[in-house]
Amino acid sequence: MRILLIGAGGTLGTATHKAFTARGHEVVGVGRTGGDLVADVTDPQQVARLYAEAGPLDAVVVAAGDAVFRPLSELTGDDFAATLRGKVLSQVELVRQGARHLPPTGSFTLISGILTEQPIVGGAAASTANGAVEAFVRAAAIELPPQRINGVSPTVVEESLPTYGPFFAGMEAVPASRAATAYVRSVEGAQTGQVYRVH
Amino acid sequence: MRILLIGAGGTLGTATHKAFTARGHEVVGVGRTGGDLVADVTDPQQVARLYAEAGPLDAVVVAAGDAVFRPLSELTGDDFAATLRGKVLSQVELVRQGARHLPPTGSFTLISGILTEQPIVGGAAASTANGAVEAFVRAAAIELPPQRINGVSPTVVEESLPTYGPFFAGMEAVPASRAATAYVRSVEGAQTGQVYRVH
Numbered sequence: 001m002r003i004l005l006i007g008a009g010g011t012l013g014t015a016t017h018k019a020f021t022a023r024g025h026e027v028v029g030v031g032r033t034g035g036d037l038v039a040d041v042t043d044p045q046q047v048a049r050l051y052a053e054a055g056p057l058d059a060v061v062v063a064a065g066d067a068v069f070r071p072l073s074e075l076t077g078d079d080f081a082a083t084l085r086g087k088v089l090s091q092v093e094l095v096r097q098g099a100r101h102l103p104p105t106g107s108f109t110l111i112s113g114i115l116t117e118q119p120i121v122g123g124a125a126a127s128t129a130n131g132a133v134e135a136f137v138r139a140a141a142i143e144l145p146p147q148r149i150n151g152v153s154p155t156v157v158e159e160s161l162p163t164y165g166p167f168f169a170g171m172e173a174v175p176a177s178r179a180a181t182a183y184v185r186s187v188e189g190a191q192t193g194q195v196y197r198v199h
Numbered sequence: 200m201r202i203l204l205i206g207a208g209g210t211l212g213t214a215t216h217k218a219f220t221a222r223g224h225e226v227v228g229v230g231r232t233g234g235d236l237v238a239d240v241t242d243p244q245q246v247a248r249l250y251a252e253a254g255p256l257d258a259v260v261v262a263a264g265d266a267v268f269r270p271l272s273e274l275t276g277d278d279f280a281a282t283l284r285g286k287v288l289s290q291v292e293l294v295r296q297g298a299r300h301l302p303p304t305g306s307f308t309l310i311s312g313i314l315t316e317q318p319i320v321g322g323a324a325a326s327t328a329n330g331a332v333e334a335f336v337r338a339a340a341i342e343l344p345p346q347r348i349n350g351v352s353p354t355v356v357e358e359s360l361p362t363y364g365p366f367f368a369g370m371e372a373v374p375a376s377r378a379a380t381a382y383v384r385s386v387e388g389a390q391t392g393q394v395y396r397v398h
Contacts, residue, residue: 072295132331
């Protein structure tokens with residue numbers, strides 16, 4: 001399959017790229033500053049350009065999303081708005097526009113995260129965004145068929161512990177390769193409306 | 200208790216107002232065009248003014264939220280953004296600012312809805328918003344104590360069937376008074392981080 005991978009240069013994106021390539025798929029990697037194609041998917045016009053440049057695709061996979069981490073008492077309204085733009089509206093836009101671009105057999109795999117159900121101090125904006133993404137996946141799944149849509153909800157990955165470890169004290173990390181496996185399951189499987197938890 | 204009720208003039212708000220008043224509480228009703236106080240809570244500055252005008256409060260309760268209903272293929276990016284502003288960022292702002300205004304014993308009760316888990320055609324934006332609200336409730340609940348926060352997730356209420364009935368074909372409606380009971384449970388109870396489902 002020909003797979004558009006958003007966030008290809010990130011920790012999770014790198015592992016996901018490797019997993020898909022190892023299974024014989026062609027990956028078109030997208031990053032904000034580098035990759036096969038360059039786009040900031042929080043800008044709907046750049047999403048349109050991205051699809052125009054990408055050519056035929058069988059799957060769209062998102063392995064990155066922006067969220068502001070800060071104690072609730074310090075999170076501003078703008079922090080919440082930026083997090084919803086960075087992780088929710090961006091992914092919704094990829095699906096909205098992508099639904100017209102992908103064939104009937106196409107699929108979307110979005111990213112949420114463990115904070116949907118298991119909050120951490122400083123993660124209220126990220127939790128809010130993750131909950132939105134998962135509910136969107138379930139809702140879009142009844143209107144997109146025959147196209148499919150699923151989510152992957154990773155916990156913190158081992159490779160990110162130097163940066164995010166302090167936020168996830170006492171929570172088990174998983175190798176990014178395990179989260180990558182969930183993306184393979186979503187893309188190669190037949191299910192829709194699922195959120196694959198990698199916790 | 201002295202309770203600020205957002206959306207007091209709506210179907211659910213009217214039932215909730217009645218339930219609280221019947222239990223001896225003082226309700227300060229807020230509406231966009233009428234009520235004891237007038238405010239559009241999607242505007243953070245109006246939220247600030249609202250709290251300044253409201254005086255001492257024991258609880259903040261939200262019984263209304265705006266969402267755009269339209270088939271996914273017709274929902275625009277702006278529809279999603281407007282729905283997140285109308286039902287998510289507005290409630291987050293009421294909590295953000297309210298946390299400084301309410302006493303340690305204060306509580307917040309937000310509104311989500313059945314579409315978090317049970318989508319309907321045309322409800323993708325509403326589902327997205329509801330999922331965000333519920334995840335925010337769980338996340339804020341670990342940072343707000345001793346203040347509390349819960350959510351109420353109603354299905355469609357019988358009194359709204361003339362308007363929303365066609366969207367909820369075959370789904371059981373509940374009387375608004377049942378949803379109002381969940382608000383009483385949240386405000387008078389001791390739990391936090393709960394989503395009370397009235398389905």
